[in-house]
Amino acid sequence: EAGPFSFGPVTWDDATWILTSSFIIFTMQTGFGLLEAGVVRRKNEANIMVKNAIDVIFGGLSYWVFGFGLSFGDSYGSNPFCGIGYFFVETSEEHMGIVFSTFVFQLSFSTTATTIVSGAMAERTKLTAYIVFSFLNTLIYCLPAHWYWASNGFLRKLGIVDVAGSGVVHLVGGVSAFVSAAFLKPRLGRYAKNNSFTNAGNPVSSLIGTFILWWGWLAFNCGSTFGISGGKWKLASRSAVTTLNASVGGGVAGVIISFTTKKRKYDVEYLINSILGALVAITAPCAVVKPWESLVIGTIGGALAIASSIVVNKMKIDDPVSASSVHGTCGLWGLLAVGLFAHNDHLENTTQGRSGLFQGGGLYLFGVQLLGGIITIVWTAVLTLVMLICIQRTIGLRMSEEDEERGADFVEHMITIPSEEEYRHTVACMT
Amino acid sequence: EAGPFSFGPVTWDDATWILTSSFIIFTMQTGFGLLEAGVVRRKNEANIMVKNAIDVIFGGLSYWVFGFGLSFGDSYGSNPFCGIGYFFVETSEEHMGIVFSTFVFQLSFSTTATTIVSGAMAERTKLTAYIVFSFLNTLIYCLPAHWYWASNGFLRKLGIVDVAGSGVVHLVGGVSAFVSAAFLKPRLGRYAKNNSFTNAGNPVSSLIGTFILWWGWLAFNCGSTFGISGGKWKLASRSAVTTLNASVGGGVAGVIISFTTKKRKYDVEYLINSILGALVAITAPCAVVKPWESLVIGTIGGALAIASSIVVNKMKIDDPVSASSVHGTCGLWGLLAVGLFAHNDHLENTTQGRSGLFQGGGLYLFGVQLLGGIITIVWTAVLTLVMLICIQRTIGLRMSEEDEERGADFVEHMITIPSEEEYRHTVACMT
Amino acid sequence: EAGPFSFGPVTWDDATWILTSSFIIFTMQTGFGLLEAGVVRRKNEANIMVKNAIDVIFGGLSYWVFGFGLSFGDSYGSNPFCGIGYFFVETSEEHMGIVFSTFVFQLSFSTTATTIVSGAMAERTKLTAYIVFSFLNTLIYCLPAHWYWASNGFLRKLGIVDVAGSGVVHLVGGVSAFVSAAFLKPRLGRYAKNNSFTNAGNPVSSLIGTFILWWGWLAFNCGSTFGISGGKWKLASRSAVTTLNASVGGGVAGVIISFTTKKRKYDVEYLINSILGALVAITAPCAVVKPWESLVIGTIGGALAIASSIVVNKMKIDDPVSASSVHGTCGLWGLLAVGLFAHNDHLENTTQGRSGLFQGGGLYLFGVQLLGGIITIVWTAVLTLVMLICIQRTIGLRMSEEDEERGADFVEHMITIPSEEEYRHTVACMT
Structure with a gap:
């Protein structure tokens, strides 16, 4: 009766919400592209933008072919570890609304997870290799998505809560980024004496x-x-407030840490990492914590993003956009924050009747979140x-x-930097 | 009872969908602006952005004055070739919702059609001339919009299907671009020996x-x-999947064609044209084909965009953004693809009971699509x-x-390129 | 029954509209950032972007702590001059939808008001000072918001109409900008002989x-x-048309004024200021005027923005982005335009049964709008x-x-301009 999924939109009101959110979430690809293009050297700018396009093209292809099916397939054989069904996604006219809008939404998440890694691999990875990687990367993402979010996923059965994917999207992306950056070794001369x-x-x-990314994150969380009807619009409204408040907390942390440790200067990288780290951290608990709690979670997230990126850099692991720290460390923190701060959700039962340690729910939920985090890290790595x-x-x-140089x-791409000559010629013409 | 139009939103749920989509579609102007600014030489960057603003200002003015009326006017005298009514668009409080939300949505389409041409005329057209052109250009667009989309349009009566405008928007824009580029002759020195x-x-x-453009296209298609109620949310959900899948197909085509024909290099222009060409191609059939079919349509669209731009260039027709190929060639392909692939739509009767050649619908629909394409090309040219x-x-x-130089x-615009002197001064201050 | 506010969403349909609009409105921060980054000299580009982030972070913090409460608090002690309640915004599960979606929407407005000022203070304000300013700036904004928009606000009780904030957001921002620019004195050498x-x-x-900004403004207006149900979708649809038509009028004014006064050149600054000035002007009357009236209002707004910026400059008040003129002068014009053009709104009673001078409503409404404008100017200044x-x-x-130099x-931020040496090295490698 409720259609093929135990979640997903069931009315056109829900579909409006789901689809509009998806369209906004896709704009985050533009955000990731610019964030990364701003970090790499000029000679690799176009290349990193192309890699972000590749994430949608080849990551999108594999998600349609097998990713969605392994995540949310509910055919015969679907089990707690792996979904079966919906390969080469297609459906009947009757179920088109539910299946396709869910697919589009999930695809926007999947490509985000893939894109996170591109920054960590910047400036030294062959594009052909990256194409293959982004096609296959879907496999890394889609199984955790099943464990956490499918109705028969084993972590979900244990009671894990990861509302918008601190674990599924960001921890997966961040750990992949860390491993890739370490495996690739630093860019030439990066740690030269x-x-x-x-x-x-x-x-x-x-x-x-x-x-x-900031504004796209609102639609993301x-x-x-997965809809707006029933109690969902209340949770969505709360998620907007907690997401914004977390970013406020992260930004404040970034400003203060930079001011106090960098001789009263405001480091732009610190600011960016602390805002994004806070957003990553609130992604798991966004619908189930209070605004002041989100401020705390975001502040800690911002501080962790900065601290972690210093540590990773000291390890001489060259992650140009700090994806390991922003998405990995803060993704784990977001998962754990649920175990500490989550309130029992009476509206849509997101929390399956449980609450976090600080709300008197004991250690069970925290334990499940920690377990989920560890499994996700090991699997992804x-x-x-x-x-x-x-x-x-x-x-x-x-x-x-030679090529890296x-x-x-x-x-x-056979791109030559805008010719100086043409530039001079133009200037000369004017004077 | 259903209000002034045979289409358009009838509930506030529909209005939410229509208006939100419009707002996102307008962001495509930013996309076109940046796409074109990235292609022209530095000395024409601001000018091309201004031209994109002109499209909204003067194209918007003429669309309000006469464009919407000629497209969708249903007053006395409206006939299969031309709408009459709604000049200087205004309405009663009662019909405000339907008329105004439809107008805004259609305006977002109209300005897109106009903007397509600006790229083809780049770097050599007087701005004053372009202002006049963009005001009048509405006339070229608004009649095909009537033929295809108004309830009494002659092509619609024949059964033409152009869901989001491969023909009405893109073929019109692309043919205008081709004619303009040819008429204007190449930029100075463009084909110098x-x-x-x-x-x-x-x-x-x-x-x-x-x-x-990519993310905006989702809202476009x-x-x-024209709403979300009834079966429309199902078609909208399908359109999102087919639009994304087509772009995946186009991107894959672009990557493979470049890799195989350009000595293992990934040409950025090829990639861009193949993604956009695929999006243009899926625009007509988006709601009435299956995901795997959209992958095929997009792949062919991507390949056609590249092949066509090579041919146009060989003809020494100087179209700096390949608008003729991306919008013209692929627009026609999108129209024809409906005739081949369309499934009969039982939800909203988009297809008027017919289906395409490959679905056993015979040649009728294909013939109508081809006829519509030819008429559109001739009219526009x-x-x-x-x-x-x-x-x-x-x-x-x-x-x-001299001015072009x-x-x-x-x-x-009296813009001088950021002074080198100031730049050097700044650097000197720092050291 | 209708929840804690006399306005705001009461259904999930309304919430979809409110939240989606908010998400789009936040993208205007990106617009303001780029607008300002394009005006300042290269050596201050990153700094102005950081200031826009600061507006959200510290302006967002203070709005959560006290801004929303002073604007819309309806607890004991709330009076026509000041709201009381909702400090550190929090609420019950039951009211979460209404309170939180309203908060998010209002926050998107508040940060806009703050951001307007950043441009006027560009290139010479200490960042630490700006942080304090942007935290406190909320105080300036949130009381007018109460006067105009809260059910017990004294200007609202008088009958003031400011649909989307020409007065509350733009006049406040513009006057703050003017005072700040004057107080700070010009940038070094700005008016050197x-x-x-x-x-x-x-x-x-x-x-x-x-x-x-242009597309974001559609969601803004x-x-x-504050919803889509009942007659609201009709007013929202009308607002979209009037907003677009006003920008068309403003753009036409900018083009004509530049062409006639600047020796047939099209000044980019004129064009930008006239478009934005028109948008500011239509912000107050958007839902209560006709399309052709909005064209007039926008045309006058565009002309005023240009004229005003010339006057401000002649006064040697150095406002790099013309925020005083675009937001201040045109904000006042928008308020007054309501008094002249407003039609009595029978759908949602926005106008409290009144209409403007030109609609035969007499001078009462105009008087109230003028009074509101004067009070707003004095308070803000x-x-x-x-x-x-x-x-x-x-x-x-x-x-x-020395620092300004x-x-x-x-x-x-310890940012050095991209090293010329690295650039030359790259070029050398390629040749």
């Missing part, structure tokens, strides 16, 4: 990217009610490593030193 | 523009159900040519050679 | 910012019906001045001359 590495970039571009090794041994993963824009 | 023309541009900007000749003989169309930013 | 001040900037960036003096006397407001990007 004479400190000659120019990490110039374009902070305006990164800030615009951050802004686009609020849309995760192992699978990412296996894929990278396979790619390396077949088509090769890292650009040659020249830059991917020229080597992969 | 010594190949000295620097077509440098800013690929990052073009890619960002493409991203913005899905919003074209003739009218565009007449307008261009009129403009040329009165106020002049093309910039002087200096660049439109300086000549039309 | 030898005219050596290079106000280069990046017009493409400003135009993109304008585009983003249409969302201000005085409070802004008090705050600036307090900040100046404690932590200091203006950067040192070096640029805020370097001084506040």
Whole structure:
């Protein structure tokens, strides 16, 4: 009666919410692209944007072919560890509304998870290798999505709560990013002793990217009610407030940490990482915590993003956009924050009757969240490593030193930096 | 009872869908602007953005004055070739919801059709001439909109299906672009023998523009159900999947074609054109084909966009953004694809009981689509040519050679490229 | 029964409208950022983007702590001059939908008001001072919001009509901008006799910012019906048309004024200011005027924005983005335009049974609008001045001359302009 899924839109009101949210969530790809383009050196700017397009193209293809099916397939054989069904997604006229709007929404999440990794692999990965990686990356993402979100997923049965995916989307993306960055080794000269590495970039571009992500995140978290009818519009409204409040907390943390530790300067990277880290952290608990709690969760998330990126850098793991820290560390923190702060949700039973440690719910929920986090980390790390090794041994993963020096824009795309001559000619014409 | 139109929103749920879609569709203007700004040389960047603003201002003015009326006017005298009524759009409090939300939605389509042409005329058209052109261009667009979409349009009566406008919007825009580019002749030195023309541009900007268009396209195609109630939310959901799948197909085509024909390089222009070409192609059939069919339609669309742009270039017709190919060729392909792939729509009767050749519907629908395409091409080409000749003989169309050399930013807007001196001064201050 | 507010969403349909509008409105922050980044010199680009982030972070914090409460608190003690209640916004599960969606919508307005000022203070304000200012700025905004919009606000009781905030948001922002720009004094060398001040900037960036604001404005004005149910969808649809038509009028004014007064050149700043000025002007009357009236209102708004910015500049008040004129002058015009053009709204009683002078409503409504405008100007000017003096006397407001010369990007954020050396190295590698 309620259609093929135990979740998903059941009315056109829900569909309006789900689809509109999806359309806004896709704008986050523009945000990730600009964020990353602002961090890499000029010679790799176009290349990183292309990689973000590749994430949608090849990640989208594999999600349609097998990703959605492994996540949410409910045919014969679907089990707590893996969905079966909906491969090459298609359905009847009757169920088109529910199945297709759910697919589009989930696809917008899946491509986000893939895109997170592109930044960590920037400036040294062959594009052909990246294409293969982004196609296969869906596999890493879609199983956790099943465990956490499908009605028969084993973590969901245990009671895990990850409203919009601190675990499923961000922890997965962040761990993949960490493993990829470590496996790829640093960019040439990144940790050279004479400190000659120019990490110039374009902070305006990164800030615009951050802004686009910020507003897109509202649809990401609020849309995760999977509808607007019943009590869902109340949870969506709360999610909007907690998401904004968390970003406020993160931003305040970033400003204060930079001011106090960087000689009264306001480091742009710190600010960006703390805002995004806070947004990642609130993604799991957004619908089930209070505004002041989201402020606390976001503040801690912002601080963790900065601290973690310092640690990762000290380990000489070269993650140009700090994806490991922003998405990985804060993704885990978001999962755990549910175990601490979650209130029992009487409207849509998101919490399955449980609440977090600080609300008197005891350690059970915290334990489940921690367990989910650990399993997600291990699964993602192992699978990412296996894929990278396979790619390396077949088509090769890292650009040659010469190519890296020249830059991917020229080597992969035959782009030459806007000719100085033309520029001078123009100036000359004017004077 | 159902209000003034045979289509359009009838409830506030529909209005939410229609208006929200419109707002997102307008963001495509930003996308077109960036796409074009990324293709032109630096000396014409601001000018092309201004032209995109002009499209909304003067195209919007004429659409309000006469465009909407000629398209959808249903007063006395309205006939299969031309609507009458709703000039200087106004209505009663009672019908405000239906009339105004329909107008806004249609306006977002009209300005898109106009904007398509701006890229093809880039770097050599006088701004004053372009202002006149963009005001009059509405006339070219609004009659096909009547033929295809108004309840008494002659092509609609024949059974034509063009869900979101591969024909009405893109084929019209693309043919106008082709005629304009040919009429204007190439930019100075574009096909010079010594190949000295620097077509440098800013690929990052073009890619960002493409991203913005991509997500906007979802609202463009899905919003074209003209509502969300009844079976419309099902068609909208399907449209989202087919639109995304088509872009996946187009992107894959672009990647493979570039890799195989360009010595393992990934040409950014190829990628952009193939993604956009696929989106144009799926625009007509989005609600009436299956996901796998949309993948095929998009793949062919992507390939056609690239092939066509090579042919146009060989003809020495200088269309800087390949608008002729992306919107014209793929627009026609989208129309024809309906004739091949369309399934009979039992939900909202979009297909008037018919289906395409491959679904056993015979050649009738294909024939109608082809006829519609041919009529659209002839109408658009003739009218565009007449307008261009009129403009040329009165106020002049093309910039002087000297002005073209200096660049439109300086000549039309008194913009000087950011002073090198100031830049050097700043650097000096820092060191 | 209808929940805690006399306005606001009461159904999930309304919530969909309110929340989706809010998400789109937040994208205007990206627009303001780019608009401002395009106007300042390169050495202050990142800094101005950071200031826009600060507006959301610290303005958002204070709005949650006290702003929303002072605007819309309806607890014991709430009076015509000031709301009481909802400090540190929180509510019950039952009222979550209404309270939180209203808060998010209002927050998107509040941060807009704050952001307007950042442009006027550009290139010479210490970031630490700006942080304090943006936290406190909420106070300036939230009381007018109460007077105009809360059910017991004294201006509302008098019958004032300010649908989406020409007065509450823009006049407040514009007056704050004017006072701040005057108080801060001009940037170094801005009015030097030898005219050596290079106000280069990046017009493409400003135009993109304008585009983003333009489409966001649709959600801003249409969302201000505070819902979609009942007659609200009709008013929202009308608001979309009037908003677009006003921008058309403004744009036409800008084009004509520039063409006639600037030797047939099309000044980009004129165009931007006239479009935005028109949008500001239609913000108050959007739901209660006819399309052709909005064209008139917008045309006058566009002309006023340009004229006013010339006057402000002649007064040697250095407002780099013309915020005083676009938001201040046109905000006042928008308020007054209601008094002239407003039609009595029978659908939702926005106009409390009254109409404007030109509709035969006499001078009462015009008088109230004028009174509201004057009170708003005086309140904003005085409070802004008090705050600036307090900040100046404690932590200091203006950067040192040396720092201003070096640029805020370097001084506040340790950003060095992308190294010329790296650039040359890259070029060398390619050749």
